[in-house]
Structure formats: C-alpha cells, structure tokens
Amino acid sequence: MKTLYLKLKGRMMMPIIFLLLFGLAFYFDSLTNIYHGYLNILRSPSVLISDYLEIGGLGATLFNVATIMLINIIMLHQLKLKMTGPIFAGLLTIAGFSFFGKNIFNTIPIYIGIYLYARYQKLEFKSFIIVVLFSTGISPIVSFLIFGTGWSYWIGVPAGFLVGIITGFVLPALSAHTIRFHKGYNLYNIGFAMGILSMLYAAMLTTMFDFDLFTFGGDTNEAFHFELLLLTVVMSSVFIIGGYLANPAVFKKYPKLMRRTGRAVSDFIRDEGNDISMVNVGVMGLVSVVFIVVLGIRINGAVMGGILTVMGFGAFGKHPANSIPVMLGATIWFLLVPIVTGEEASVGLAIAILFVTAISPIAGRFGIVFGIFAGFVHIVITPFTYTFQGGFDLYNNGFAAGFVAALLVPIFEFLKKDVLEEEEV
Amino acid sequence: MKHIEVKIISKIIRELSHFLITHGFKNFQIETNIESKVTYFKITLDDLKPPLLEKMKERISRERELEVETYGWELLGDTDEKNELDVLGLLIDKIEFQKIGEKTRITLSRESRYKD
Numbered sequence: 001m002k003t004l005y006l007k008l009k010g011r012m013m014m015p016i017i018f019l020l021l022f023g024l025a026f027y028f029d030s031l032t033n034i035y036h037g038y039l040n041i042l043r044s045p046s047v048l049i050s051d052y053l054e055i056g057g058l059g060a061t062l063f064n065v066a067t068i069m070l071i072n073i074i075m076l077h078q079l080k081l082k083m084t085g086p087i088f089a090g091l092l093t094i095a096g097f098s099f100f101g102k103n104i105f106n107t108i109p110i111y112i113g114i115y116l117y118a119r120y121q122k123l124e125f126k127s128f129i130i131v132v133l134f135s136t137g138i139s140p141i142v143s144f145l146i147f148g149t150g151w152s153y154w155i156g157v158p159a160g161f162l163v164g165i166i167t168g169f170v171l172p173a174l175s176a177h178t179i180r181f182h183k184g185y186n187l188y189n190i191g192f193a194m195g196i197l198s199m200l201y202a203a204m205l206t207t208m209f210d211f212d213l214f215t216f217g218g219d220t221n222e223a224f225h226f227e228l229l230l231l232t233v234v235m236s237s238v239f240i241i242g243g244y245l246a247n248p249a250v251f252k253k254y255p256k257l258m259r260r261t262g263r264a265v266s267d268f269i270r271d272e273g274n275d276i277s278m279v280n281v282g283v284m285g286l287v288s289v290v291f292i293v294v295l296g297i298r299i300n301g302a303v304m305g306g307i308l309t310v311m312g313f314g315a316f317g318k319h320p321a322n323s324i325p326v327m328l329g330a331t332i333w334f335l336l337v338p339i340v341t342g343e344e345a346s347v348g349l350a351i352a353i354l355f356v357t358a359i360s361p362i363a364g365r366f367g368i369v370f371g372i373f374a375g376f377v378h379i380v381i382t383p384f385t386y387t388f389q390g391g392f393d394l395y396n397n398g399f400a401a402g403f404v405a406a407l408l409v410p411i412f413e414f415l416k417k418d419v420l421e422e423e424e425v
Numbered sequence: 426m427k428h429i430e431v432k433i434i435s436k437i438i439r440e441l442s443h444f445l446i447t448h449g450f451k452n453f454q455i456e457t458n459i460e461s462k463v464t465y466f467k468i469t470l471d472d473l474k475p476p477l478l479e480k481m482k483e484r485i486s487r488e489r490e491l492e493v494e495t496y497g498w499e500l501l502g503d504t505d506e507k508n509e510l511d512v513l514g515l516l517i518d519k520i521e522f523q524k525i526g527e528k529t530r531i532t533l534s535r536e537s538r539y540k541d
Contacts (some may be wrong), residue, residue, distance in 0.1 A: 086493065122540035123491070130496040172495060180499045189496075265497040265512060270487075 022066035029059020045148030046140040048391035051301035054221035065098040079126040085267035085316040090133025092312025096305035101394040106139035109161045113168020134190035137395040182405035184264035188358040191398020202390025213390040222298035236285030243278030250275045261364035262317035281314035306354030322364030323357040329375020330356040352379045355397030366412045427539040439502035466533040473529040484510035
C-alpha cells in the first residue's frame, strides 16, 4: 500500500485522475452514446469554442479527455521522464482542452512535426517535451482544414496533416523566441507563439480562400454544471489529501511557495516538493470553484478546460497570492459588462476569469494593485485577440496575455522605480 | 559549434555579469574556456560572503534539464531580478568552489549537447 502511494505521489496523483475520468465516462453514458459522441468529436472542426459536451455529450467528452491523457502518460513513461512542474501543467492543460478542441486525431500531426524538428536538431524528442505537451493548442487548424473547409478528403486530409506537421516543426524555435517578448510574465508562452501562427493561418484562409472562420463553434452545453463542479471539488480534494498524506506538516511550506513570483520557469515540484505542489494544485482548483460559484458561471467544456489548466499550473507558477488579484481584475469587467453593454457576459469572458491567471506572475512581482489592473486589461483585450487568430489557437488567453505582459511589465517597472527585490531564498 | 550553443554561452556570461553587479561586486573576472565538448566559466571574486556562496550553490547546483533549457533559455540575460540563477542552474552541469587565499574561484562547466 505504501509503495503504491509513493508511486502515486511521484506521479502527482495522475493515475487516480485518469481512472476517475475514464470511469465516470462509462458511469454517465452508455457505450453506444460514447461511441457516437466520440465520432462526432473526432469529426468536429474544433475551432474556438467547440464545446465537446455539446458535440459529443458528457460520456464521450470524458472518454476523449481520458484517452488523450493516457496516450500522453504512456509517452512520458516511454521517454522515461519524471514528473516535473511543466510536465504536470502540460498534462492537466491537455486534459482541460480535451473538453473543447483537442482530440487524438488533430493532435498527432503536431507531435510528428516536433519529432521531426528534434531529429533535425539532432536532439532527443524528450528535450522538447514542454513544447510537445502544450503544442496541441493549435490542433484546430488540422481539424478545420479536414472538416471545416468543405474540401474533399483527398485535399483536406493531406492539407490538414501537412499544416499540422509544419506547425509542430516551427513551434519549438518560435516559442523559445517569444518567451523574451513578455520576459516570462505570460505563463502560456506557447499559447502566445501559437497565436502568432494562427494569425498567419487565419489571414491566409480569409484572404486567399475567402473562408468565414467564425461560422463554427459557439454553442456550449451547461447541462452538466453540477457534475463537473462536483468533479472539480473531488479532484481538488484528492490533490490536497495526497499532499497532506505525503507530509502532515505540508501547510507550513505554503507561505514560502506563495512568496514566489511564479515567473517562468518556476517549477514548484522541483523547487518546493511534490507535497506542497499537490496542495497548491488542489487549492487552485478550489479557488476556481469559488469564483465560478460566486459569479454564477455555469460550467461547460471551455470553463472546465479553464479549471483544469489553472490546477495544472499550480505546479508551474500559479498560487493563490499571485492568481487571485488578476482574477479580481478580470471580474471587475465581467461584472461591468451587463451594466455597460446591456448584454450578458459571453462565455469567452467567463473563461477569461480563469485563464487570466496566465499573467499571475505580474501580481507576484508587482503586487496586488498592479495585478488587479493587469487582470482588467487582459479581459478587455481577449475578445480582440480571438478575432485576430481566427479561433485556431485554443490558448487565446495565452495569446492575449503575451501582449498584456509585454505592454504592462515595462510600465510597471518604471512606475515602481524598480528596486531589484530579491525573493527569499 | 551550433549557433544555439554560441548564443547560450554568451547569455550565461551576461547573466553571471548581471548577477555579480547587482550583488555589489565592482571587480571580478569571468574567464571563459570553450573546449570541444565542454565550456568552462571561471569567476574569481575578492570577497564572497558565505550567504551568497550558499545561495549560488543552491540555485546552480541543480540537475541540468534539457527540456527546460530548450523552452526557457532565451530568458537568460534579460533578467530584472536577482533570482534568475534558477534558469542558469538548469543550463550548467557542474559547479565547483575553490578558496585561493582571500579570493574565491567558482568554476561552472557546461557540456554541449547540440550536435553539429
């Protein structure tokens, strides 16, 4: 029993999460429903926001999430990679976005592209594992070219796979470069890199082929709100209990972790330990639940994706002290929208409440007030970046966060008359 | 030597200089020896206080992680915080400290894993 627990701890409870999601798929739906729903998911153009709960149902969506997680867990095992902060964040992000855009079909070409890049660089594939795990945020370009263009499969399938492979091939170099643009203050750096690529694809498809990119997606399904809220609470509890069992004095380590800015590359598992990282992951899940419940947000596939991503980055830069200020900043505009525009806040704005935590290192570095301001700016910019990139970059908030960080960090540094503050060792 | 290795070595030198200047060192030398497979950075300091020595040991004496290196090496050298040694530590294979009279010599070594 102790050996089993130690193995689970070393893998940050991921096998439990996988089994939970896989088992629930068959608890909520029949095999036939899952089969048909899963086919619908695979055939969907998958651009933002394609809620797989609407397209395939809860069972098929959970099956999609669990299978993609399993494939990536097996890949990590085969590559003999240990669980680090970025790898954990990558796994939960993959799980999250498998609720609205990622499936086994549209992610494979991108992995192949990164593999070819590694061969070209004469490096091991596992050297690019961080990019690999986050790369599939741009997978809708593959699905769109195959299922969204109206082209015959003889053209669409090769075009989709070729563009997917090219995307994977250029992504490692591009993402290494873009991290300088925001100086590591955008935790979804690869989302920013993919946003730039998506912008290019969107421009080409609209100007050269006259496609309307915004005819797909948009219908979301909030019917499973309660089930998914409960699932989040259960998963959060698994992590917190797991951390506590690993070290009953784990909470004493929390103040030190929360003093960290969270700026990339902050690997909490390596630097602070599995125990406190697990607790932080669970707490971040509960923080998300509190915002969702208080603001009356109904959970759909996209919101669930946001929750899992926030939890994942609980091991790679996010904690309550740097995340809550930016979430509060985003909340201000979310609450003002009905007053200012007379319309309900969109799903895009609702998920931005969670994904705004991409810029949590800004609050970690400059403090609460600057963090709140940055969160407000982020949520205002997000809808515009979506139209730039055409919905091919699932990490639209990462694309927006890159601009927000690049814009605000130099100004904040100037305003603070920066006195090179040192983190506590 | 691969271009990326050239860029990383240059950034390590810049990062080390930045770290030392922000910690108040006015006189220091960074001697760099680029050999076929390994690059050595030798820093000689007049008055290295024990707390700073310990901090450098802790932050740099970490297992090198190529997967983090390929992702985040561009952050090196552009730092605005003293804690940037975290990233540096991921790019260095080995660190050694040697006391020579009043001076301290720190030797960092980095093996190139990028093949031509």
